[in-house]
Amino acid sequence: MLIVTAAYDHPDAIKLNDQVQLEYVERYGDGDLTPLDPSQFAPPRGLYLIAYDSDGSPVATGGWRAQERNEEGYADGDAELKRMYVVPEARGRGLARRILAALEDSAREAGRTRMVLETGDQQPEAIALYLSSGYAPEVPKFGLYRGYDSSRCFAKPLHAPNAPSALPNG
Numbered sequence: 342m343l344i345v346t347a348a349y350d351h352p353d354a355i356k357l358n359d360q361v362q363l364e365y366v367e368r369y370g371d372g373d374l375t376p377l378d379p380s381q382f383a384p385p386r387g388l389y390l391i392a393y394d395s396d397g398s399p400v401a402t403g404g405w406r407a408q409e410r411n412e413e414g415y416a417d418g419d420a421e422l423k424r425m426y427v428v429p430e431a432r433g434r435g436l437a438r439r440i441l442a443a444l445e446d447s448a449r450e451a452g453r454t455r456m457v458l459e460t461g462d463q464q465p466e467a468i469a470l471y472l473s474s475g476y477a478p479e480v481p482k483f484g485l486y487r488g489y490d491s492s493r494c495f496a497k498p499l500h501a502p503n504a505p506s507a508l509p510n511g
Contacts, residue, residue, distance in 0.1 A: 346388060361424060387405040401426060420448035421457050472495075478494070482494040
């Protein structure tokens with residue numbers, strides 16, 4: 342498995358984005374209408390990854406984009422996770438977890454202090470991944486769908502590796 346940095350508008354990214362949008366339609370009746378611009382995923386204010394299998398087929402994606410405090414409920418220093426997706430035939434191999442870890446590392450290195458994401462209640466696999474990866478449900482909610490009952494928001498602090506413990510002495 343090869344995971345590479347790519348532009349959000351790379352042909353393989355577009356192909357997989359189209360597939361995830363079809364999955365959203367199946368699960369929710371509509372695609373994700375969050376406005377995304379390819380420049381939002383350009384380092385150092387973002388990153389987009391594509392995973393390829395051994396025959397060179399794109400099988401997974403994920404990205405993050407920087408957010409600051411705004412009317413949609415984000416906080417200064419946020420890195421928003423977007424377009425995490427694994428094609429059905431490649432699920433169960435740990436790809437999403439590998440991409441998630443790489444995105445967290447990148448956001449941390451870029452000085453982001455918290456990774457946030459918005460998903461929906463019809464994506465139990467995604468919710469399980471995020472909970473098992475240290476994400477906590479976030480209230481108040483943020484993002485385009487924050488007012489929807491089906492929206493689920495999660496956040497995880499991005500501490501520096503080997504950060505000293507915050508436990509008091511003595």
